[in-house]
Amino acid sequence: MKNINIVFAGLGGQGVLRASDITAEAAFLTGFDVKKAEVHGMSQRGGSVSSDVRFGSGIKSPMIPAGTADFLVLLDASQKDPNALCRSEKTVVIEPDIIKIEDLPNPKGLNVALLGYLSTKLPEIPEENWQKALENNFPEKLRESNTIAFNVGRETNAR
């Protein structure tokens, strides 16, 4: 199969890295080769954050080469231009406003809702592996609200 490249982008504190961790783990649980790159540290202080997830049959560099992102998942609309280099005409850009925030139990669940939407575009990863990855990356008390957020995303039709 062709390797899949996904860039997650947003601002510090929005759950960009968590979203990329969950995606990488879901792909890993499905048996794909997976690599995930990120830069954290200074960028956590409210600044721009992005993370690359690549999965498929054999991944070399953990960083997505320019113009080869299959998906750009934006947790903050302002981060579209700063992440322009990863995109091509073929890139599917997933914008945060496809999710109705009022449908979420907690607005902080936007990252999980966007994963729900992304999951519908990635039939190669079974839904149960997304669920397992969500469970492994959040404390138990957030499980219910995350399940709701994920399902809101799965049922969202992009406008």
Next chain:
Amino acid sequence: MDPTKKLLNGDEAIAHAARVAGVNLGIGYPGTPSTEILETFSALGGYAQWAPNEKVAAEVAIGAALAGGKAVVTMKHVGMNVAADPFFTAAYTGVKGSLVICAADDPGMASSQNEQDSRRYAVAAGLPMLEPADSQQCYDYFILATELSKRFGTPVILRLTTRVCHSKTIVSIGNFSEPETPSYTKDAKSHVMVPAFARLAHLRLRKRLHDMEEWNVKEGPCTFLGPENAKQGVIATGISAMHAAEALPEARIMQPGMTYPLPTDKIKAFVESHEDNLVVEEGDPIVVEALLAAGMKVRGKKEAFRYGELNVARVKKLAAEDVTPDPAPAPGKPPQLCPGCPHRLTFQALHDLGCTVCGDIGCYTLGVLPPYEAMDTCVCMGASIGAALGMREVLPAEQAKRIVSVIGDSTFMHSGLTGLVDMVYNRPPHGHVVILLDNSTTAMTGLQEHPGTGRRLDHTETVRVDPAAVARAIGVRVEEVDPLAMKDTLKDFIREQLDREDVCMIIMKRSCLLALKHLKDREKAEAEKKA
């Protein structure tokens, strides 16, 4: 699904390897991108400590290894400068047990003040060095480094970079083994570096490096990628090998795992079997210079590729010797002091007072940015005090009197104490004011403990080193205030302290909001466990 396989970043892979190798002690000072090694090692049941700084960490680790134990010491690249003194002589003493030095470089400076290439230390000190390219190699090379350290009796550097530390890849993990308690054997001729013993030790060091090069040629770790019988040969180090394998799919890639001492004869054979040979390495041209010096016909990179990180696109350009500028995306949002951060109040006051501010390393370095723009210098850990004293010595009185030092609590424990001693010993004509921004945590690197928090690496309680008491004992007048309670009077308060023209330390005591949340979460979890 294979249960021994995990998706780990490089730091986590090293922590797992340290548990598998039966490491007795892990010690270091927090520094991005190395911090998670010890945190994960501790969480996995290993015994880990934060030291006040990298020099102390290195010395403790050397002691553990001289005693016959297995030790790992971790730090970011600039920490290598702080710890360089003990490392250079530990290369002479050697070790009885094992010592692995994890040095994490930051090409591109994601969160550092320089992009120095720590590989120079391996050459300068005569310490063997391994360079992993992904998390599996982090794991494998750590275990190998521990074995080599014991077998050849030398500390070994495991040189990492940001992308190796913070990229997740799949790792196969073995079973953990509990550390064995070593037994001490006196060996003063090896371990006491007086000149008569050190001269012999230097001879042993060079002999050891020669032996290790022979070992590296015969059985050292070496990864080959890409098609055999390629015309293009590439010698690549660390993560550059992964970029090169993707950027140059027609080329045969050789990634020597031990890059000091290099397996020169093995590389020579590789070079001779290809028409063109390119060396791909991030940072300084270290491997290429060594190969050229050994008489090999290899191509290095143009100067433009010395700066910043490499990636697939840049390796393509590097190979084509294309030095046109890389495309620049629209700038992202820069980091800033958190809303509600207590440091904001101090920087507002310093901005309003028009002070000249010698700053230091931490979140508070962000005080340089608008709207405060309240920082004039930032060099290295602790330099806020020394640099300010130097400025006060040479500037005219009306300028000197406006100078303050701003330093965080963890940085103060790391390198501020000796600066404070100098402030008293060589007191400037108009005195000096040090402002200690005490938010009770090492915030920038992700909320680690330090001697001033009164908690150890695993957050268990220990004796708190009180910066006020230490400063008073040195002979400094101390004012402890809560910047939040001072509100609008903070500016006048700082001005009054400056006007007294003595040696003063103002402690701005207010916890980091993020650290407080973690503390409360831990207390709650603790209470729930008891109930």
